[in-house]
Structure formats: C-alpha cells, structure tokens
Amino acid sequence: MSEPVEEIEIQLLLDALYRHYHYDFRHYARASIKRRLLQAQKQLGFDSISALQSAVLHDETMLPNLLNYLTVQVSEMFRDPSYFRALREKVIPHLRTYPSLKVWVAGCSHGEELYSLAILFREEGLAEKTIFYATDINPAALKAAKAGVYSLDRVRLFTENYQQSGGQCSLSEYYTADYGRAVFDQSLRARTVFSDHSLVTDAAFGEMHLISCRNVLIYFDRELQDRVVGLFAESLARRGFLGIGSKESLRFSAQADRFSEFVREERIYRRKSR
Amino acid sequence: MTQGLVAIGASAGGVQALSHILPDLPADYPLPVVVVVHIPPRKDNALVALFDRKCRMRVKEAEDKEPLTSGTVYFAPPDYHLLVEAEGALALSTEEPVNHSRPAIDVLFESAADAYGAALTGIVLTGANNDGAAGLQAICAAGGTAIVQNPDEAEVAAMPVAAADACRGALVMTLDEIAAHLAKTVTQ
Ligand SMILES: C[S@@+](CC[C@H](N)C(=O)[O-])C[C@H]1O[C@@H](n2cnc3c(N)ncnc32)[C@H](O)[C@@H]1O
Numbered sequence: 126m127s128e129p130v131e132e133i134e135i136q137l138l139l140d141a142l143y144r145h146y147h148y149d150f151r152h153y154a155r156a157s158i159k160r161r162l163l164q165a166q167k168q169l170g171f172d173s174i175s176a177l178q179s180a181v182l183h184d185e186t187m188l189p190n191l192l193n194y195l196t197v198q199v200s201e202m203f204r205d206p207s208y209f210r211a212l213r214e215k216v217i218p219h220l221r222t223y224p225s226l227k228v229w230v231a232g233c234s235h236g237e238e239l240y241s242l243a244i245l246f247r248e249e250g251l252a253e254k255t256i257f258y259a260t261d262i263n264p265a266a267l268k269a270a271k272a273g274v275y276s277l278d279r280v281r282l283f284t285e286n287y288q289q290s291g292g293q294c295s296l297s298e299y300y301t302a303d304y305g306r307a308v309f310d311q312s313l314r315a316r317t318v319f320s321d322h323s324l325v326t327d328a329a330f331g332e333m334h335l336i337s338c339r340n341v342l343i344y345f346d347r348e349l350q351d352r353v354v355g356l357f358a359e360s361l362a363r364r365g366f367l368g369i370g371s372k373e374s375l376r377f378s379a380q381a382d383r384f385s386e387f388v389r390e391e392r393i394y395r396r397k398s399r
Numbered sequence: 400m401t402q403g404l405v406a407i408g409a410s411a412g413g414v415q416a417l418s419h420i421l422p423d424l425p426a427d428y429p430l431p432v433v434v435v436v437h438i439p440p441r442k443d444n445a446l447v448a449l450f451d452r453k454c455r456m457r458v459k460e461a462e463d464k465e466p467l468t469s470g471t472v473y474f475a476p477p478d479y480h481l482l483v484e485a486e487g488a489l490a491l492s493t494e495e496p497v498n499h500s501r502p503a504i505d506v507l508f509e510s511a512a513d514a515y516g517a518a519l520t521g522i523v524l525t526g527a528n529n530d531g532a533a534g535l536q537a538i539c540a541a542g543g544t545a546i547v548q549n550p551d552e553a554e555v556a557a558m559p560v561a562a563a564d565a566c567r568g569a570l571v572m573t574l575d576e577i578a579a580h581l582a583k584t585v586t587q
Contacts, residue, residue, distance in 0.1 A: 154464075154490045156482040156510040161494070199493045343463045343491050346484075350464065372476050372491050377464050 134174035135162055141178050146188060148262065149325045150195055152349035158195065165194035189265055196263045197344065200237040201279070202296075203286035204339070205371045209245060210291045211391040212335075216366050217249050220334055226255040229333045229360065231324060232341035233259040236270030236314075237283075240299075241290075242337060243313040248293045252316070258330060260322035267319050273309035280307045325349065329359040336361060340370040347377060354380040361396040368393045400487030401469050403430045403518035405581065406511045408504030408534070410437040410526025412554025414446070417524070418453060419574040420581065421472060426455040429584060431467040433481065433489070433511065435502045437526065440478040447474050463491040475502035482510035498530040508534025517542035522577060523569075524548045526558030532565035545569040546577060 135158070136151075143149045150158060162174060169190065171177040181187040203209050220226055228246075230239045239259045246252045261267050275283070280296070287296040300307040322330075324341065336357050342350050357367050358380060367384060369392045375381040384394040409416055413436045421432070436446060444460050451458040454472060461473040461481050466488045475481035479491040481502050490510075497503035508521050508531060521538040523531040525548060539545045547563045549571050550556035563569050572580065 154482070154484060154492075156484050156490055156513065157480075157492045157494065159513070160482075160506070160509070197492065197494050199495060340493050343493070347464050347488075372479055373463055376462070 131159075131174060134178070135159055138162065138174055138178040138181075141182055142191075145182055146185075147326065148192070148195075149323070152325070152346045153195075153344050154346050157197075157344060161194045161197075165191055192263050193265065196261075196266070198234050198263070198266055200234040200340075201286060202237045202241045202275075202283035203290045203292075204237070204241075205391075206286045206289035206291075208290075208339075208368065208371060208391045208393075209241060209286075210289075211388045211393055212242075212368065213245055213249065213291050215388055216335065216368075216393065217245075217251070219366075220251060221249075223334060224254065226251060226334045227258065227332060227362075228255055229258045229260070229330055229336045229338075231260055231322075231336060231338035231357075233261050233270050233319075234263075234266050235275070236273050237275075238337060238339060239270060239317065240273055240309050240313055241287075243317070244287075244292070244296075244299055245290075247313070255316060257314075257317040258333075259317055259319050262321065262323045264321060267321060271314070271319055273311070273314060275307050275309075277302060277305050277307055324353045324356060329356050331360065332362045333360050333365055334362055335366045335368070337368045339368065340373070342369060342373045350377075351379045354378050355383075358383040358396055363396060363398045365396050366393060367396065401431055401467050403520070403584075404467065404483070404511060404515045405430050405432045405520045405522070406483075406507055406538075407432065407434045407522045407524065408436075408508065408526075408531040408558075409434070409524035410500075410528060410530065410555070410558055412525035413437070414449070415554065416548065416574060417450070420578050421450060422453040422455070423578050424454070424456050424581060426457075427470050428456050429469050431469055432456070432472045433461065433467070433475075433483065433507065434472060435475045435481060435504045435507045437500050437502075437528075437530070438477050440501065444474060444477055450474070461489045461491070463489065465489045475507070477502075480506045482506060483514045484510070485514045487514065498528060500528070500530050504531035505534040509537045512537040512541040512543055515541075515543065519543035520546065520581075522546045522548070523559050523562035525553035525555050527555045528558060529561035531558060532561040535562045535566040535569060539566045539568045546580070547571055548577065549573045
C-alpha cells in the first residue's frame with residue numbers, strides 16, 4: 126500500500142517550515158505533531174494540510190498562529206512540587222558552594238518554571254549570585270514569560286504547588302493581584318536573560334550549573350532526544366545538574382552514560398566529570 | 400514492531416471491568432496491551448500495582464519512547480496523554496485534555512490506528528462520557544477490530560453506547576466474550 130496522502134502532506138509542510146523559516150519540527154514525535162497539525166487545519170479553516178502549507182509559506186503572519194499549535198504551552202508554577210522540593214533540599218546545598226551560578230530554563234513556555242526557580246533561589250539566598258537563561262522557540266511564549274502575568278484562577282493551583290514544594294512564604298508575596306490577574310514581581314526576573322533559542326538547531330550554552338528542561342523532550346523523537354541530551358551535557362559545567370520532566374528519562378538515550386542519577390524519582394541527573 | 404496491538408479505554412467502573420479481562424491473559428501473551436483509564440490527575444498510579452498483583456502478564460506504567468513488547472500491559476500515567484508512534488513505540492504528551500480527560504482514550508486510539516491499522520484491536524469499556532467514540536471510529540476506518548462492552552452489563556453505559564453509535568461496525572460483547580476473544584489470539 127502506498128503512503129497515506131496525509132502523511133506526505135505533513136512531511137512536506139514540516140520541510141517547508143524548515144526551509145523557509147528555519148523552524149525544525151521534522152524530528153518531533155510524529156503522532157502528537159500530526160494531531161496538532163490536523164487541529165490547526167480544522168480550526169484555522171483549511172481543507173487540507175497542503176492548503177495550510179501554502180498559506181503559511183505565502184503569508185508570514187500565519188506563522189505565529191501555526192507555532193501556537195506546533196508547540197505545546199501547557200505549564201504550571203511548581204509543577205510536580207516534589208521536583209522543586211528535591212532541588213531545594215538536595216541540589217541547592219551543592220550550588221551554594223559556587224561563587225556565581227548559571228541556570229538555564231530550556232523551553233520556558235510562559236515563564237511558570239522560570240518564576241518558580243527564581244522564587245526558590247531567592248528564598249535560599251542565591252538569587253543575587255545567579256543568572257538565569259530562559260529560552261524558547263515560540264516568540265509569543267517568550268513575551269508572556271517576560272511579562273509574568275497569569276490569570277488568578279491558575280494561581281490557586283500554583284499556590285497549592287508552591288506550598289507542597291516547601292515554599293517558605295506565601296506565594297502572594299511575589300505578585301500583585303489586579304483585575305483577575307496576578308502580576309509577578311519584576312525584580313524576580315531582574316537577572317534573567319530571555320532568548321529565542323532552539324534546542325534543535327542552535328548551539329550549546331556555556332558552563333551551566335543547573336539546566337531545568339521539563340516536558341520538552343517528550344515532544345521529540347528518540348534521535349532528536351539524543352541530540353538534545355548531548356547538547357545539555359556540553360552546556361553543563363562539570364558535575365552540573367540536569368532536571369527533566371517527571372515522566373521523562375535518560376534511560377532510552379544513547380547519551381545516558383554522560384550522566385549519573387542524582388535524585389532518581391525526580392529525574393535529576395548530574396553530569397559526570399569525565 | 401509487534402505483530403499487533405490491543406488498546407483498551409475505560410472510565411467509571413473501569414477497574415472492575417478490567418479485572419475481568421486482564422488477569423486471564425497468559426504471561427507470554429503474543430501482543431502488547433495498552434490501557435487508558437480516566438483517573439484524577441494528582442493520584443499516584445495505583446493501577447499498576449493493583450494489576451501487577453492480579454495479572455500473569457507483565458504490568459507497568461507507559462514510558463515515553465518505550466518500544467512496545469508483547470506480553471506486557473502498559474497503563475497511561477495520570478495527567479499525560481498516551482500515544483502510539485508509527486514504529487511501534489509509546490509516547491507521552493501534556494497537551495490539553497481531550498473530552499475533559501488527560502489521558503484521553505481518543506488520543507490513544509487515533510494514534511494507535513495510524514500506527515497499527517488492521518492489526519489493532521480497540522475496546523471501549525464502561526464509562527460516563529463519550530471519550531473513545533471518535534477513536535473507535537478511527538480504528539474501524541483503518542481496518543482494525545472495534546469492540547464495545549455490552550451496555551446492558553456495563554456499570555455505566557454511556558461510553559460504550561456512544562462508541563457503538565459512532566462506530567457501526569463495532570462488535571458488542573460481554574466481558575466474558577471479550578476475554579474469550581482476546582484469549583483466541585494465543586491459539587491463532
Ligand atoms: C509543555 S511546555 C513545558 C513548559 C515547562 N518547562 C513545564 O514543564 O511546565 C514545552 C515548551 O517547549 C518549547 N519548545 C518546543 N520546541 C522547542 C525547541 N526546539 N527549543 C526550545 N524550546 C522548545 C515550547 O514552545 C513550549 O514552551
């Protein structure tokens with residue numbers, strides 16, 4: 126049987142996005158990409174994936190729209206509280222020993238993970254000596270991350286998570302409520318560099334002490350996961366830490382032997398010195 | 400890639416229904432079995448421990464990019480969608496809930512239908528919503544075997560009824576018949 130037309134169209138659209146805009150989704154986990162492309166086609170009102178492809182090639186104002194489908198922006202502050210508790214209790218004591226720190230939040234979405242870490246580092250007295258790098262490929266997400274504004278009904282969940290993560294104050298000390306929105310304190314991101322960086326097509330960052338990249342690897346196929354885990358190994362200082370999502374693991378990765386498990390249940394790894 | 404796949408979706412009353420079907424399958428069952436049960440997002444996955452005790456097949460929580468192997472039952476982790484990739488591996492995703500559920504049965508069934516086509520058996524068990532209906536339709540369209548639990552014996556009939564409506568070619572079976580149907584695969 127010949128390949129289904131839809132699969133051909135999807136491959137062509139991904140090739141076109143790469144060749145024209147340099148956005149490379151070709152090695153994303155295909156089943157999920159297909160779902161989201163079909164959703165985009167339907168909701169944006171196209172008869173076929175080819176029609177969607179034509180529109181996005183000829184009209185670059187379509188691109189942000191499509192990116193919002195191709196990237197998944199679901200996040201929470203202090204998502205999986207036990208991860209942040211493990212950082213606080215097990216990783217921070219090691220980080221404390223360095224004179225200055227670099228932390229990379231890769232795939233930062235709307236900033237939920239970044240602000241969680243910024244709050245954690247402030248409470249542990251490390252904020253002043255830390256530079257955060259927050260990166261994503263979706264410009265709209267980066268813009269939202271800089272703003273740090275979330276609807277108050279989400280903040281209820283964030284607060285619950287924060288408390289379970291071992292938070293020392295009340296989350297409300299870090300934001301002001303305003304017309305149904307929580308505006309997070311801008312001083313939290315005073316030492317953050319936001320940048321448009323793709324884990325797929327861009328180079329390594331230097332000498333990070335902690336990389337937190339949660340729920341991004343699951344969107345990649347195995348080959349791309351290997352590349353990105355290799356990029357993390359290159360971007361980490363010796364004995365630097367890598368935290369990934371609670372249902373992600375390095376177990377199936379060809380790069381696994383460059384890391385040792387540090388907190389196994391929380392998927393926190395440490396780069397081997399050699 | 401395994402020669403076939405069984406995908407099962409269940410919601411309210413699902414644990415009991417699955418307890419009728421899964422424990423009888425032999426340890427060397429020739430296919431993998433992938434299961435989505437609607438569970439509250441912040442619960443530990445107690446299903447794996449429960450069914451590991453009851454079943455002869457190996458039972459585990461599905462992991463991202465894990466290759467499917469025969470003789471194994473995979474449960475979707477709470478708060479993640481579970482998908483099947485074309486090369487016969489599992490994938491997880493935190494995309495928005497579908498039919499108010501994450502994991503959603505439709506997401507599993509639609510991706511599994513793409514990957515396995517006619518070699519897929521999809522089963523919709525008891526439940527109070529209509530998740531699984533669109534997915535079962537996709538399974539039929541791809542030439543797979545579609546089965547719904549007989550609504551008369553289902554603890555909650557809504558889900559199998561919706562699935563049978565969406566997928567006219569679906570076989571309607573009692574739990575005993577489903578168990579017998581799956582067991583037949585062993586002798587084939
Ligand atoms: C599901 S969100 C994860 C948000 C947060 N890290 C968390 O765990 O809650 C995935 C993020 O990865 C970003 N992303 C996808 N592909 C990427 C790439 N190639 N490089 C960097 N970020 C990427 C998406 O834009 C999205 O913001």
